[in-house]
């Protein structure tokens with residue numbers, strides 16, 4: 310087993326920060342942070358001298374996010390063996406709205422400020438063991454975005470878009486080394502032709518949840534163009550299983566009978582694509598579809614309905630099952646994404662079996678069915694689906710549990726910028742003099 314100092318030296322000892330002393334300080338700081346990951350910076354550094362050195366380090370022109378993290382990303386990719394899942398998702402780092410921070414973006418429904426951090430977590434497919442973070446990107450959401458509403462498709466494609474972080478991180482991770490297979494696992498945010506193009510360019514596979522039922526697909530021997538919704542009626546049932554769903558706010562516990570259906574489609578190039586994608590002259594992209602449908606849901610219950618696009622084979626129930634299981638491993642990524650909506654429901658960490666049975670347990674304990682089902686089956690999404698979903702869930706939670714709400718987890722970044730602890734714990738240097 311690797312010690313914390315070995316880990317810090319391995320991951321940060323080669324960072325190029327313009328001065329050897331900076332790299333040494335970074336390694337020391339990484340060790341301190343990793344020893345107490347949940348603590349604030351003043352608690353992590355313990356001594357005033359170390360805290361001051363940390364802030365001096367952050368101030369360095371060359372000490373950028375990339376410069377610090379890149380070496381870990383590269384080590385992670387080098388450690389990949391066999392089939393690996395690259396679980397990608399974006400999380401918001403919210404610093405509240407009271408602090409004055411230069412050049413920061415907006416978060417949530419526009420009421421907070423911070424930035425979006427896109428993470429790609431590398432996980433061994435067979436064991437679900439975490440290898441590390443394979444790539445990351447930061448995106449600052451522009452304040453005052455109302456002007457975007459008046460843009461047409463071409464204008465939208467020409468400007469910088471939030472959805473491009475998916476492509477950016479896919480490109481950054483690049484194709485796998487010999488003997489390694491990457492399967493990127495993404496939520497609905499990534500279901501776009503551009504993302505599939507970038508995945509093909511990186512010779513990588515995927516499991517991506519379908520975003521829209523009204524998207525066009527080409528299906529059948531004649532490659533007929535139809536909506537995904539219409540195509541789903543033609544899918545071939547592979548098997549059924551029952552799933553014990555725990556009670557959730559507004560819905561009692563129930564046993565759900567689920568049917569797994571599979572099919573194959575081509576996703577055509579949409580009319581409006583960026584110039585970069587147009588130059589690729591990409592033909593329609595072939596992929597498999599896995600659909601999980603609840604049979605005879607009780608009245609009043611939101612039926613389970615998951616639709617996944619994948620490059621993996623789905624010829625048998627076991628193969629289709631593996632695709633569902635890969636998608637469900639997304640919760641691993643949420644350990645590093647700490648937004649309130651990303652928080653793990655209770656019981657997840659305890660289920661450790663792999664294979665279909667273990668996965669059933671995880672489904673069950675996590676109660677992950679509801680968000681999946683409501684997102685796809687819901688009518689039109691609001692302008693800010695994330696915020697609406699969060700508000701709905703918080704409201705439902707508050708109704709179900711009269712107990713005091715959990716405190717909002719403070720992001721680590723917020724702590725760095727707000728060293729409120731040190732004034733209490735350490736005398737200010739100017740007072741000492």
Ligand SMILES: [Mn+2]
Pocket residue numbers: 398399496498
């Ligand atoms: Mn997401």
